[in-house]
Amino acid sequence: MSIPRTPILPAEYKGLKKLGKFKPKQSTEIQSSRIGVGFETLDRDMWDTNQAWPVLNDLGVKWARVQTGWTKTEKEKGVYDFAWLDEVVGKLIERGVTPWLSLSYGNQLYTEGAGDTGVGFPPLDSKEERDAWQQYAAALFEHFKDRVDHYEVWNEPDLTSFWKRGPKAAEYVDLVRMTAEPLRKIQPDAKLIGGAIAWGMTPWSIKFLEDCMRAGLGELIDIVTYHGYKSIPERHSSQEFPAFQHVLKKYNPKLEYWQGESGFQSYVPPKAVGVGALSRMKFSEAIQARMLLRRFLLELHNDTKMCSYFHMADFAHYAAFKQTFHYGIVRLEDGSPKPAYYALQSLATLLADPMEPAQGRSSSHISVMSDAEDPRNTKVATWQANFVCGDIPVLAWWIPESVEVDPEILQMELTYWIEDGLKLDNPVLIDPITQEVFEVSCTFDKRTCAETWMDPDPEAEGVRVFKNLPICNSPLLLTDRSLIELI
Incomplete structure (x- = not known):
């Protein structure tokens, strides 16, 4: 089967002088950042990490979400084999990437019907299950306490796929409490992560989050994770982020929030349409790259402390469909990078720490010139994301139409x-x-206000006006040349 690929073609922007390309920074060169990538499904052996190691350091990310896999670790009661996970954690750290471990899922040794992977079966029905989970968690924390200090409890407990009992906030918080107990004893300074909410910041997830908070989640954890899958990333975001932030501040103002999982497939096999997030949308490698950029820029602008892209590599035989899922930024068949790899690499370099959302330290207005004779009358909706890296501003912009639409440069x-x-x-x-x-x-x-009839004031500092810049539905960025190194 031949999967269509999108070549990385030189951009052609009318009237602009090309200076070359910037040099990406390696993960080992970057001290810290908010950019991460997913090392998921390893508990089910769905992809080969050997595809990741040659290109991971060059990617520049600083975080990796790793699912731990109870069933893969404890195949005989009371016997824990972390060798497979040791290798992953060790190679991530060698490449300057901080692993955070997601404790997922159940174990058929203790939970009837959990199957070979335990996916969707929390160990809550019996004392034996609960004790076994706590013993497994304690063994994990003890084993990795000198290398890992961020641990997440479960994955998407608000989905029946991953909480087959039928999602209940109080039950999930019970599992978090069971996990927090051994962690606080063994590694009291570690960060405990909760939430992993599948529905992101929708009204359903806000309600689930508040139910969790009422059950005591905010007293147990340090970080809340949410997952971000949406056909148009910006849709409803002006409603969602304030509501999400409000709930956290209401119950525990010290809580950070991370985007723990967000991705898009570059190809969907016919049999897999409708299976997996956003799999009914039009797809291509170019669309995948646009989606990644818009999702990350939106969330970083809203002060999300870490964003993780799902996934490092394409992975095989997911769920019962035994199809390849092409969420990866490197290709399953040969491990080669996709355009989305370079998009994530760019963000990792350009938005490395010290980076903060500008939060009012800069402001921009965009007028699409083909829309109206007077720029002040433009009707094309645009979107901006503002950042500051040290003393250097970084501005991103795009048209927030569907990523499925081929870009038209205006x-x-x-x-x-x-x-x-x-x-x-x-x-x-x-x-x-x-x-x-x-x-x-x-x-x-240098006019002292925006009235077109006013003469400029030679003493005024004025505001910067850039003319004839390109804009489309794929983000572009403006910054100072001193932020990058040209090659």
Whole structure:
């Protein structure tokens, strides 16, 4: 079977001088960042990590979500074999990537019907199950306490696929409490992660999250994770993030929130349509890359402390369908990088710490020039994400239409204000998929207000105006040339 691939073609932006490409930073070169990738399904042997090791350090990510697999570790009661997980954890750390371990799932040794993988079967029915889970968790914490300090409890407990008893917030919190007890004894300074909410920040997930909080989740954990799968990432986000943040502040203002899983397939086999997140959408490698960029930029702009992309590599025989699932940023057949790999690599380099959401330290207006004669009358909706890396601003922009639509590059005018002390002496435009860098220039509009009839004030500092910049439904970024190294 031949799977269509999208070549990484040089971008052509009218009137802009191409300077070359920027040099990506390796994970071992980056001290810290909010960018991560998924090392999931290893408990079920669905992909070969040997595909990851040659390209992981070059990717530049600093976090990796790793499912632990109780059934793979304890095949005989009371006997734990962590050798397979030792190898993964060790090789991640060698490459500058911090593993965080997701304790998933049940075990057929203790739970009837749990099968070979235990997926969806929490150990809650009997004292033997509960004791066995706590003993397994204690063994895991003891074994990895010198190498790992972030642990997550379960995966998507608000889905019947992964909580076959029928999701109940109080039951999930009971499992978290059972896990917290040995962790606090063995590794009191470790971070316990809860939530792993499948429905992200929808009203259903907000309700589930608040039910968990009422049952005591906020008193047990340090970080809340949510998963982000949505056909248009920006849709409803102005409602969802404030509600999610409100619930956390209401019950425990100290809680951080991470996006623990978000992805998109570059190819969906006909038999797998409708199986897995977003699998009914139009797909391609280019669409996958656009989705990754928009999802991550949206969430980082909203101060998500870590974003994890699902998944490092394509994986095989998922669920009962025995089909290959193409969520990976490297291809299953040969381990080669997809465009999404380079997109994630770009974010890892450009938004490495010290990075923060700008939170008002910069502001931009975009006018699409083909829309109206007067830029102030533009009707095309646009989206921006603002960041600051040290004293350097980074601005991303795009048209928030469906990622399924082939990009049409339009011309825009950008009016950009940055606060005193931020540096934008040599502005450049970056295409994060091709990693090409273009020289751009601006003028300073020295009018003291936006009235077009006013003469400029030569004493005024003015605001930056960039004309004839490109915009489409795939994000582009503006920053200072000093943030990157050209190759």
